[in-house]
Amino acid sequence: MPNIVVLVKQVPDTYSERKLASADHTLDRASADAVLDEINERAVEEALQIKEAQGGEVTVLTVGPERATDAIRKALSMGADKAVHVSDESLHGADIIQTAKVLAKAIGTVEGYDLIIAGNESTDGVGGAIPAMLAELLGLPQLTHARKVEIDGTSVKVERETDAGRTFLEAALPAVISVGEKINDPRYPSFKGIMAAKKKPVTTLTIADLGIDASEVGLANAASQVLESAPKPPRAAGQQITDEGDGGSKIAEYLVSQKLI
């Protein structure tokens, strides 16, 4: 009966305007709706499918500000059993290495975990490095970009898919895996799930609870600094071609001019 920890992150909704705060180039959290990252919905779904087949327990873990409780509730209403929320003012502006360290310590508070499931990369930070860093910090095998996961009592098999192709991996548990877009279609929560979520245990921890000193984290202690940021230039208006019998060749000409064919 696997004991699974799913790493979930709250991110600005891709449908709303996303921007950085001008003062310190961190995410302007007030400007956008915050949602559970879709790739993390898939991670939760995978954990729930394993649990439905084999039993066990699913814990979701997030490092994020107070309002990340909304993302936690979403995961719990989908069916996860409990949650750990690391919330601490001093984490504002934390970089990816700090985040990985905090996550590693927080995972340590979950007794007897067998499997850690993350998204392959978040839609806001797009670092794609957390799973690897965690595996390093915890001394565990990493199986990333999974499109298929199978576990039995002692080992995990993963079908890994990237642009480069497919690989078939196996490792002993416990292990860290990250899932890609194709892994599954996440379920909708049900209203019963929503009602049940409010009764599920959520442990809130500060970094002090994890034995981390405030001087090790936050914007001031980040390994790299954002000096400047600018929004992506707006996309130029599309080119319209009117089909006067020669539409096909005009499109082909365009594609040739763009070196696409």
Add this chain to the structure above:
Amino acid sequence: MAVERLLPDTEAEDLIALARDIAANELAPKAGEYEEKELFPREQFRLLGRSGLLGLPYPERWGGGGVSYEVYLQVLEEIAAAWMTVGVGLSVHTMSCYALAEYGTDSQRDEWLPDMLGGDLLGAYALSETHAGSDAAALSTRAVLDGPDYVVTGTKAWITHGGQADFYTTMVRTSPDGGRGISCLLVPADTPGLSASAPERKMGMTASTTAQMIFDGARVSTGRRLGEEGIGLKIALSALNSGRLGIAACAVGLAQAALDEAVRYAKERSQFGRSIIEFQGMEFLLADMAAAVESARATYLEAARRRDRGLPFKRQASIAKLVATDAAMKVTTDAVQVLGGAGYTKDFPVERYMREAKVPQIFEGTNQIQRMVIARELRNKA
């Protein structure tokens, strides 16, 4: 543009978020095609069932959500804004469960209600007949006692989900006693002798099946009668009081969708070198549309809050239905105007919204009948 709602608690917020999620990802993308091809959205109702949305305002004891009308109606509004056929269908299903939930015995409720509220089943409400529309008390489908059964003969008209539903909450005549000779039966779809006619060919809501249900000596056990003999019309009208709130919420959703489309278009379209939204003639039109949508929403919410507090709400429900459905007709018509020639084409959804807005002024009591209900209350109160 998401409607800002003042909701009572985080469960309600999460519920609305769930409804929006389903509306945006599962309903809105299919609506145009299904309406065009007249395909009934049976799978979509199953998804609503799995998500616990088919029994929201009924007690948890029988698998309902135990949600207030104030919250349930806002869920309905979100669903209808994405796809009117599904919103109205959800409202009709909810109304079709009312007779059992309110008038059934505990053993009847234990037996049937969990399946009706809990997911896979879809319901219909059968009151109208060809010659008994506004004058529902004139209905003539007969139910004659024969041993442990009623033998039912007659034709119910205009039944939403006719031929698609799994059960029909049906008003039948058990005695010649006018309005006091009507009883309510919960009829399963697979009852021998029950069949559906070919669906009506409608102006709008073309994905929603509307058909006559033909009872030809159909045997229905007396154990499936809800409430005493003779109180069927009372049950039917009481169900309609709540149903009208549902129709009001659906109409507001539809009007909101039309307003959103109009605003989006008016910002993008330019004439005379300016966005058309900058012309005062357009501004005032859009402002009136927004005022109609928001005042209609406030009206149904006020009626819902009365219902939730156990206060009489009949007049308020009729007012909400009247105000909201007239608002939807006006707003969808004006949305076509805002889009100009484009609005009159099927390349944009507003012409469909306008066609869909017409029927809420007609069903669950025409708006003339709503005025009669309102006026009668005024007369009787004074």
